[in-house]
Amino acid sequence: MTPLELIASLRATRHFTADPVAAGQLRAVLEAARWTGSARNRQPWRFVVVRDPALLGRLSRLGAYAGHLAGAPLAILLAVDATLSTQDAEFDAGRAAQNLMLAAHALGLGTCPASFFPAANAGTATELAGLPAPWRVRTAISLGHPAPAPPGASAIARGRHPLDVLVIEHPPRPAR
Amino acid sequence: MTPLELIASLRATRHFTADPVAAGQLRAVLEAARWTGSARNRQPWRFVVVRDPALLGRLSRLGAYAGHLAGAPLAILLAVDATLSTQDAEFDAGRAAQNLMLAAHALGLGTCPASFFPAANAGTATELAGLPAPWRVRTAISLGHPAPAPPGASAIARGRHPLDVLVIEHPPRPAR
Numbered sequence: 001m002t003p004l005e006l007i008a009s010l011r012a013t014r015h016f017t018a019d020p021v022a023a024g025q026l027r028a029v030l031e032a033a034r035w036t037g038s039a040r041n042r043q044p045w046r047f048v049v050v051r052d053p054a055l056l057g058r059l060s061r062l063g064a065y066a067g068h069l070a071g072a073p074l075a076i077l078l079a080v081d082a083t084l085s086t087q088d089a090e091f092d093a094g095r096a097a098q099n100l101m102l103a104a105h106a107l108g109l110g111t112c113p114a115s116f117f118p119a120a121n122a123g124t125a126t127e128l129a130g131l132p133a134p135w136r137v138r139t140a141i142s143l144g145h146p147a148p149a150p151p152g153a154s155a156i157a158r159g160r161h162p163l164d165v166l167v168i169e170h171p172p173r174p175a176r
Numbered sequence: 177m178t179p180l181e182l183i184a185s186l187r188a189t190r191h192f193t194a195d196p197v198a199a200g201q202l203r204a205v206l207e208a209a210r211w212t213g214s215a216r217n218r219q220p221w222r223f224v225v226v227r228d229p230a231l232l233g234r235l236s237r238l239g240a241y242a243g244h245l246a247g248a249p250l251a252i253l254l255a256v257d258a259t260l261s262t263q264d265a266e267f268d269a270g271r272a273a274q275n276l277m278l279a280a281h282a283l284g285l286g287t288c289p290a291s292f293f294p295a296a297n298a299g300t301a302t303e304l305a306g307l308p309a310p311w312r313v314r315t316a317i318s319l320g321h322p323a324p325a326p327p328g329a330s331a332i333a334r335g336r337h338p339l340d341v342l343v344i345e346h347p348p349r350p351a352r
Contacts, residue, residue, distance in 0.1 A: 003182050003282035004204055007275050008211040028180055030343055034336050035184040036274070039291060040241070041332050048344045055346070065216070077346075087266050087314060088291065094270020098212070099183050102278070106179035115215060115264065130346055138263060156217050160210050167206055168224045170231070170253075170306055 006106055013110025014068040016144030021073055025107050029143065030076070032103030038092040044081035045096055048129045048137070049074060058128060059114075059140060062121040066114035072142035075114075076100065077125065079135035090138075097141060110146035115139055182282055189286025190244040192320030197249055201283050205319065206252070208279030214268040220257035221272055224305045224313070225250060234304060235290075235316060238297040242290035248318035251290075252276065253301065255311035266314075273317060286322035291315055 001009070030047055038044060050056060051074045059077075060070035069075050078097060080089040101111040116125040116138055125137040177185070206223055214220060226232060227250045235253075236246035245251050254273060256265040277287040292301040292314055301313040 001179075003177075003179055004208060004279055006179050007208045007279055007282075010211070010213065012213055027339070030339055032180060032183045034339055034342055035186070037186065037188055037277075037289075039289075041334070041336075043337055043342070045342065046344060047342055048346045050346050052347060086262055090263050090266035091270040091273070091291075091315065094267040094272075095274040097267070098271040098274035099278075101213075102275075103180055103183055106183075113213075113215075115267075129344075131344070139267065158217070160217075161219055163203070163206055163210055166210055166219070166221065166223055168222060168305075168307070170224045170226050171228060 007102060010102055010105045012112040013142070013146045014112050015147040015149050016072050016110065016142070017147045019073070019145045021109065021143055021145070025109060026074070026143070028107060029100055029103045029109070033096045033100040036092070036096040036099045038095065039088050042081070042084070042092070044084050044089050044092055046079040046131065046135055048077035048079060048131065050077060055128060059125060062116045062125050063114055066116065066140070068112050068142050069114055069140055073144040075140045075142050077129050077137045078139040078141065079126070079129060079131050079137045081134050082136040083134045093139060097139065100141060104143055109143060112142045113139055114142065183278060186278055186281045188288040189318070189322045190288050191323040191325050192248050192286065192318070193323045195249070195321045197285065197319055201285060202250070202319070204283060205276055205279045205285070209272045209276040212268070212272040212275045214271065215264050218257070218260070218268070220260050220265050220268055222255040222307065222311055224253035224255060224307065226253060231304060235301060238292045238301050239290055242292065242316070244288050244318050245290055245316055249320040251316045251318050253305050253313045254315040254317065255302070255305060255307050255313050257310050258312040259310045269315060273315065276317060280319055285319060288318045289315055290318065
């Protein structure tokens with residue numbers, strides 16, 4: 001698979017086998033996140049690795065779409081620096097999440113992000129992560145070996161908009 | 177270069193040659209952005225391609241670290257859906273930006289994100305992009321062929337924190 005094929009073929013994995021994630025694979029995935037660029041190279045993140053099934057179960061109930069955390073062998077909580085602007089911190093966190101998920105995909109592992117919301121749930125997730133200020137946890141990423149999804153498992157539409165919907169040339173090129 | 181090496185070796189490129197970006201390369205980069213996952217597959221983005229040097233110059237003055245836009249052959253403005261929560265939209269925009277920049281890196285092209293701030297500058301960038309509501313432009317990505325950076329070009333520290341700073345095992349593993 002070429003890098004472009006790898007990037008274009010990443011999909012969310014919400015169902016996992018019971019197989020554990022090897023230590024070397026976890027390290028490679030975290031290493032990809034570590035190297036992510038950020039505004040002014042602030043690296044406004046910490047990565048909390050959670051394996052405890054009871055804790056994963058509690059976290060899975062802190063967001064309407066977080067249920068997949070309960071079935072993953074582990075999750076990585078993305079803690080961001082709450083003293084930065086939300087815009088900057090979340091944009092950079094999205095970059096780190098993408099690096100992490102692409103690295104997992106390259107290794108044959110599956111991932112799915114989960115958002116903790118509303119805000120009170122993000123507060124609870126932050127407490128459960130056990131991190132002091134300024135760290136805030138709003139996102140977790142399930143990580144594991146993909147299992148087949150049960151039929152009818154997701155009602156969310158697949159696919160993507162075509163480029164002619166998504167891309168605007170500015171200023172518009174003159175008609176010829 | 178393996179996918180993991182590609183991911184870990186992406187760095188910001190702030191200086192570009194005068195060579196144009198080939199249409200096929202631009203398309204491949206936009207295609208990588210197009211396939212990015214997003215919360216509930218909302219794809220809350222549009223990509224505005226700007227080549228006009230005068231417009232790039234104006235945009236380059238809308239953020240304290242946006243100067244590199246003026247020297248790029250083109251920039252891609254990331255427009256996000258302003259009706260969504262800022263957290264959701266910026267996290268997903270960061271994911272798309274990372275896909276786009278990694279694809280460019282795979283093709284030997286360089287990229288650098290720029291943030292338009294304070295908010296009034298993001299408003300001006302949105303107007304210059306010519307998009308109607310709900311689209312809001314807070315981020316642009318320079319794209320081009322890398323040129324050597326002049327000596328002393330950046331005062332921002334390079335490198336990254338080591339994993340033992342960034343990663344927390346939770347609950348902590350008992351000492352043995």
